[in-house]
Amino acid sequence: MMKLSALQQSYLNRRPGSFRGAAPLDSSADGANKSPAAVFWLVLHGLCCLISLVLGFRFSRLVFFFIFSTSITTNTNHFMAPFRQLTTTTTAADVASDLPSNPVGDAALNGTRVVVGRHGIRIRPWPHPDPIEVMKAHQIIERVQREQRNQFVVKNPRTVIAVTPTYVRTFQTLHLTGVVHSLMLVPYDVVWIVVEAGGVTNETAAIISKSGVKTIHIGVDEKMPNTWEGRHKLEAKMRLRALRVVREKRLDGIVMFADDSNVHSMELFDEIQSTKWFGAVSIGILAHSGGAEELSSFAAVEKEVEEKEKKQAIPVQGPACNASSKLAGWHTFDPQPYEGNSAIFIDDRATVLPMKLEWAGFVLNSRLLWKDVEDKPHWSRDLDSVVDDDIESPLSLLKDPSMVEPLGSCGKQVLLWWLRVEARADSKFPAG
Amino acid sequence: MEIRNWIFALILCHAALVLTSCAVELARSPPTERISGSAGDVLEDDPVGRLKVFVYELPSKYNKKILQKDQRCLNHMFAAEIYMHRFLLSSPVRTLNPAEADWFYTPVYTTCDLTPNGLPLPFKSPRMMRSAIQLISSNWPYWNRTEGADHFFVVPHDFGACFHYQEEKAIERGILTMLRRATLVQTFGQRNHVCLKEGSITVPPYAPPQKMQSHLIPERTPRAIFVYFRGLFYDVGNDPEGGYYARGARAAVWENFKDNPLFDISTEHPTTYYEDMQRAVFCLCPLGWAPWSPRLVEAVVFGCIPVIIADDIVLPFADAIPWEEIGVFVDEKDVPNLDTILTSIPPEIILRKQRLLANPSMKQAMLFPQPAQPGDAFHQVLNGLARKLPHDKSIYLAPGEKVLNWTAGPLGDLKPW
Numbered sequence: 001m002m003k004l005s006a007l008q009q010s011y012l013n014r015r016p017g018s019f020r021g022a023a024p025l026d027s028s029a030d031g032a033n034k035s036p037a038a039v040f041w042l043v044l045h046g047l048c049c050l051i052s053l054v055l056g057f058r059f060s061r062l063v064f065f066f067i068f069s070t071s072i073t074t075n076t077n078h079f080m081a082p083f084r085q086l087t088t089t090t091t092a093a094d095v096a097s098d099l100p101s102n103p104v105g106d107a108a109l110n111g112t113r114v115v116v117g118r119h120g121i122r123i124r125p126w127p128h129p130d131p132i133e134v135m136k137a138h139q140i141i142e143r144v145q146r147e148q149r150n151q152f153v154v155k156n157p158r159t160v161i162a163v164t165p166t167y168v169r170t171f172q173t174l175h176l177t178g179v180v181h182s183l184m185l186v187p188y189d190v191v192w193i194v195v196e197a198g199g200v201t202n203e204t205a206a207i208i209s210k211s212g213v214k215t216i217h218i219g220v221d222e223k224m225p226n227t228w229e230g231r232h233k234l235e236a237k238m239r240l241r242a243l244r245v246v247r248e249k250r251l252d253g254i255v256m257f258a259d260d261s262n263v264h265s266m267e268l269f270d271e272i273q274s275t276k277w278f279g280a281v282s283i284g285i286l287a288h289s290g291g292a293e294e295l296s297s298f299a300a301v302e303k304e305v306e307e308k309e310k311k312q313a314i315p316v317q318g319p320a321c322n323a324s325s326k327l328a329g330w331h332t333f334d335p336q337p338y339e340g341n342s343a344i345f346i347d348d349r350a351t352v353l354p355m356k357l358e359w360a361g362f363v364l365n366s367r368l369l370w371k372d373v374e375d376k377p378h379w380s381r382d383l384d385s386v387v388d389d390d391i392e393s394p395l396s397l398l399k400d401p402s403m404v405e406p407l408g409s410c411g412k413q414v415l416l417w418w419l420r421v422e423a424r425a426d427s428k429f430p431a432g
Numbered sequence: 433m434e435i436r437n438w439i440f441a442l443i444l445c446h447a448a449l450v451l452t453s454c455a456v457e458l459a460r461s462p463p464t465e466r467i468s469g470s471a472g473d474v475l476e477d478d479p480v481g482r483l484k485v486f487v488y489e490l491p492s493k494y495n496k497k498i499l500q501k502d503q504r505c506l507n508h509m510f511a512a513e514i515y516m517h518r519f520l521l522s523s524p525v526r527t528l529n530p531a532e533a534d535w536f537y538t539p540v541y542t543t544c545d546l547t548p549n550g551l552p553l554p555f556k557s558p559r560m561m562r563s564a565i566q567l568i569s570s571n572w573p574y575w576n577r578t579e580g581a582d583h584f585f586v587v588p589h590d591f592g593a594c595f596h597y598q599e600e601k602a603i604e605r606g607i608l609t610m611l612r613r614a615t616l617v618q619t620f621g622q623r624n625h626v627c628l629k630e631g632s633i634t635v636p637p638y639a640p641p642q643k644m645q646s647h648l649i650p651e652r653t654p655r656a657i658f659v660y661f662r663g664l665f666y667d668v669g670n671d672p673e674g675g676y677y678a679r680g681a682r683a684a685v686w687e688n689f690k691d692n693p694l695f696d697i698s699t700e701h702p703t704t705y706y707e708d709m710q711r712a713v714f715c716l717c718p719l720g721w722a723p724w725s726p727r728l729v730e731a732v733v734f735g736c737i738p739v740i741i742a743d744d745i746v747l748p749f750a751d752a753i754p755w756e757e758i759g760v761f762v763d764e765k766d767v768p769n770l771d772t773i774l775t776s777i778p779p780e781i782i783l784r785k786q787r788l789l790a791n792p793s794m795k796q797a798m799l800f801p802q803p804a805q806p807g808d809a810f811h812q813v814l815n816g817l818a819r820k821l822p823h824d825k826s827i828y829l830a831p832g833e834k835v836l837n838w839t840a841g842p843l844g845d846l847k848p849w
Contacts, residue, residue, distance in 0.1 A: 114622065114743045116599045119680040121687060124768035129692040136775040137658045137694045143779040144713055144786070145654040151463065152652055 154273045159189040159253030161246060161366055165238035166204060166260045167197040167224040169346075170423035173207060175260040180211040182264045188273070191216065191251055192258075195238040197224040216245060226346050228420075232355055235259075236391050239359060240383075247369040247383055255366050257359040257394075261419050268415035271407050272363045277377055278398060279405040282318030283361045284414040285333055287351050288421075316414055317354065318361055319406035327406050332356045352420040357393040360416060363407070364394065379403050464791040465784065474752040475793045476807055479814035480524045483821055486533035487520050488568050494540045494560065502546050509619075509637040509726050510543040510552060512809070513586040515800045516617070517541075519810045535615075535817050536574055536583040540564040543589045554595040558608050558841070559849040561585075561595075565610050579835050580614040581827035584817060587611075588637065590722040592618035594627040597721065602627055609840040613827070615820065617813055619724050621746025628746060633816040635809055636748040639729040641801045647706035658694040659774065660712035660736065661685070662705055663727075664720070665697075678719050681741050684767040685718060692771060709734040713782070714760070714774055718742065729798045732758075735789045737782065739774065741767060749797060749812050751819070758788050 164179060166172060183190050190213040196204050200219035208215045220238050224231060239257060246255060254272050258264060262283075272279060315333055322328035335342065335353050343350040367373050368380050379400035386397060395401045408415050466473060495517060499505055505514060517539040520526055527533050542557035569575035575583065587593045593611045594602035603626050607616075612629070620627055621634040628634075665686035667677040674683035689695040697716070702708065709715055715731040719742035728747070731738040738759040740747070747755045755761075762773055788794065796807040804810045829835065839846065 114624075114679075116603065118675040121674050121680040121683040122765065122768050123684065123687045127688040127691075127768070129694065130771070133771050133775045134694060137771075140775065140777075140779055140782060141656060141658060141713060144782065145656070147783055147786075148652065148654055 152270075154188075154270065157188045157273055159191055159251070160186055160269055160272070161191045161193065161251055161253045161255045162258040163193050163195070163239055163242040163255060164258050164260050165195045165197070165235040165242075168201050168203055169224075170427050171421060172204070172260070175421075176204070176207045177210075178263065179258050179260050180207065182258070182266075183211055183213050185266060186269045188269065189253070190214065191253065193218065193242040193245060195220060195242050197222060197234055197238065216249075218242065218245060227344055228346060228352060229344075231346060236359070240386065240391065243369050243383060246366050247371065250370055251366050253366050254363055255369070256363045259358075259360050259418075261421060262360055263417040263419060265415050267408075267413070271413070271415055275363050275365060275407065276405060277365050277368055277380070278394075278403065279363045279407045280319040280327075280411070281361050281363065281407045281415045282316050282331070282411045282413065283358055284417045285315040285317055285354055286417050286419045287315065287333075287338070287353060288419075317358060317418070318408075318414075319404065319411040321406055321410040325406075325410050327402060327404055330357060331411070346422050347424045352422075354418055354420075355392065357395065358418055359394055360418060362394040362404075364397070368397070377403065463787050465787040466791065474815060474819075475797050475812065477811075477815045477818075478806065479811055479818050482818040483525055483534045483814065484527040484532055485520055485523075485525050485535045485537055485814075485817075486527055486530040486574075487517075487537045487539060488572070490539060490564060490567065494564055498541045498544045502544060504546055504550055505541065505544040507640060508546075508550060508552075509639070510588040511638040512588045512619070512635060512800055513541055513543060515638065515802065516586050516810065516813070518802075519804045523804070523810075523814075525814060530572065530574060533574075534582065534821055534823070536568075538564055538568055538583065538585055540585075542587060542595070551597075552589060554589055554597060555844075556849065557589070557595045558605075558845040559847055561593075561608055562610060562845060563849040576831075577829065578613070578823075578827045579829060580610065582823055584615040584617055584633075585611060586617045588617075588619045588635070590620060591627040592616060592620040592632070599721070605842065608845075609836055610838065612836060615817070619748075620722060621748075621750070622723050622742075623744040623746060625744075631820065633813055634746050634748045634750060635813060636729045636798045637724060637726045638800055639726045639733070639798075641799045644706060644730065644733050644799075649707050649710050653711060655711055655713050657696045657708065657712035659689075659696065659714045659716060659739070659770075660708060661695070661697040661716035661718075662700060662702065662708075664699055667721075677721065679743075679764055681764045681767055682718050682720070684764075685716065685741070685770065688768045689771065694771065706730070706734065709736050712736045714739050716741065717759075719745070719764075728759075732789060732798045733795050735786060737785050737789065739770075741770075748809075749816065752812060752815065753794070753797065758785055758794070760785075 160183075162179075162183060164176075166176060183192060192208065192211065192213050192215045194204065194208050194215060195218045197220055199221055200217055205217055208217060218241060220234075220241060222234060222237075224234060243255070245251075254275055256268075256272055268281065271281065316331055317333050318331055319327050320329045320331050333354050333356060338351050338353055341350055342353045368376060369383050370376070371382075380398055381396075383397070391397075395404070398404070495514075499514060505511060517537075520537055520539075530536070540560060542554075542560055543552045545553045545556055547553060565575065565580070585593070587595075589595065590597045591599065591602035593607045593616050594605050595608060596602040596605055606626050607629055616629060616632045617635055618628075618632055619635055619637045621632070622628055663682075664677070665682045666672065666674045671677040674680055677683070685695075685697065689697060696708070696712070709730060713736065715727065715734075715736035715738055717725060717727040717731060717738045717740050719725070723742040723745040728738050728740070730736075739762060740755075740759050741762050741764060743764050747753070747759075760774065760777065762770060766773060793807050796805060797809060797812050800809050
């Protein structure tokens, strides 16, 4: 039995791992006397070690377990540890069988069910996830998240009036469905004004009717030109048309410009609720080069990536604040790196550049547009006095652009992403 | 007519009250619940004025010189002993007149003898403690007056004053003879265990408060992880087969739940460990070689409900914090059913536990900030000491009377330090 306890002692040589020398092994002092029994055990131990090397697991423990299973009493539930790898059913049987009745051991203490020493590793018969429990867990998570959201709920939510200029083209379904889904997720009331170039069409009507939000579908007779510059101008006119509708119908809420190919984050809609009169948010500009260049050799791509990393990561357009969190200026898009390389026609495969300040980065209180409102701020221009042709950004609606409120922690949060992707003129979106 | 007016006025007042209370509820702060411990709202008690502590002036070889030899002692999980000393030196409860002191503190850093890896060696600690006590008993009369019954010591090591990292050895040694009458402030706590004596104050292990503060993420971030754990399941260096380490509980967690999508468990050391805890609903705090771990502190600070898998564990400040209401206790034998247990907790109870955890006094009580702040762990220790006052008359011994056997214990302990 001495050898057995020596084996046990070797497992007791615990942390720190590299530190085996210091902890005194009292029992190994006994090995000094070379009685034949000791030699026999030594030889047997060596044999077991060799067999273990061959087999790949601790053979000696198996032997000892089989031979001495009844008399091993140093510690408790001596489950079949080596069998754990072989079959799980054997362990299952042991899990079913309960603790041995009398945990006798040098470490057992009276009055406690916690015993020091080797314990078995309990594995249930089918250690895999149960789908019902997974569903329950998801419901718990959903409840917890709902509670979290409720802490940050806005006190008096105002209607979101989204203005989207669009026209029928290959990727219209793609882009507009994105906006549809974004608006469906908005937790506030939404009125969606869709202005279509080339007149109201059934295709567009079909897409926006799937949104489930209140929509106002307006047509503008002019057809969308095929240059980006022309498109920007017409879109500005279309947006003004929508603002006039807001004014006529006296819609109450916050007007935001949801261009159909932009990507909106849900935080945007929460953030704009805090607009008083006229707010500005930061837009991330995803100006990409057309597909052809990216498919060139990998070496060129790697070099491009390196260069891009040296430059600033992603251009952001939006309000800039000074140290006291007041509006100090504007971050605008710098077209200089793309000089001479930008797309002119809508289906060009070159980089599409945004304007200096995009409409999508501004939000306004719809009351700014109403006629005969007493508490309208004096620094806003009346909508009727705005001439269609010279409006480049909504800042022209203001006499004093310094009254704009920067939103999204003073422009530090990027709440939406500007993207323009259009297909070649002769391509068709797959039907259905 | 007058009665009508009075009734009207009453109704108005009532309506005003209701409206103001509604307005307060809608204010945008995370909902918390007050923690009513078993002794009332004790977490916010102020110990100043309720007790006086005298700090012995020991030669710097017991404290400062040890710290100078290895500065890592300030950051590891046993750093509480050092910070407690510093706190007491400048605290208003400190008195320079030992005659009026209720408690006596001996600043000896027993857990600062570190291996190159940073693990503390407890082999010289008994001798160091013994030497310190011999010093204070010969230079001041207060030790002999009570044989230490009104003294307290901070022993944050694995098994407290048993001074060994291996449980069997620690149990064999038992609590150091000379500390058997003193109050011990320790991290180890397990019921019916030799190394936890009655009247000890259990404290949380030290976790660096600044480091945790710097990893906070916005509260709006939705908690999307169900169960989170990072750490060892098998201690391959010392117990490769499992079964010894954590009494097999950690290995059982791994074997039962390694392919369960709800359990985000692994042995990795991600840099986003603190951030991930803030995105989890439950954080596992199983025992390791000892039942306590800094995971409990981290879970409380980050608002993740601790799932404590350690039979008979005694948690920090158990008489002031109602741990049953804050955490989930799972017996080691129930580990294979952990998923059933956790998913069958009703959501209202989970939300209540989260509200209790969001209480800032709860988080403060688990930390050792520098400089000390009201309600933190230092103050909870003082509160605990104050609750034990006044001292029972029976602790005072007659002059010359000796209760403790100074020569008991392994021979190695008796060598001078």
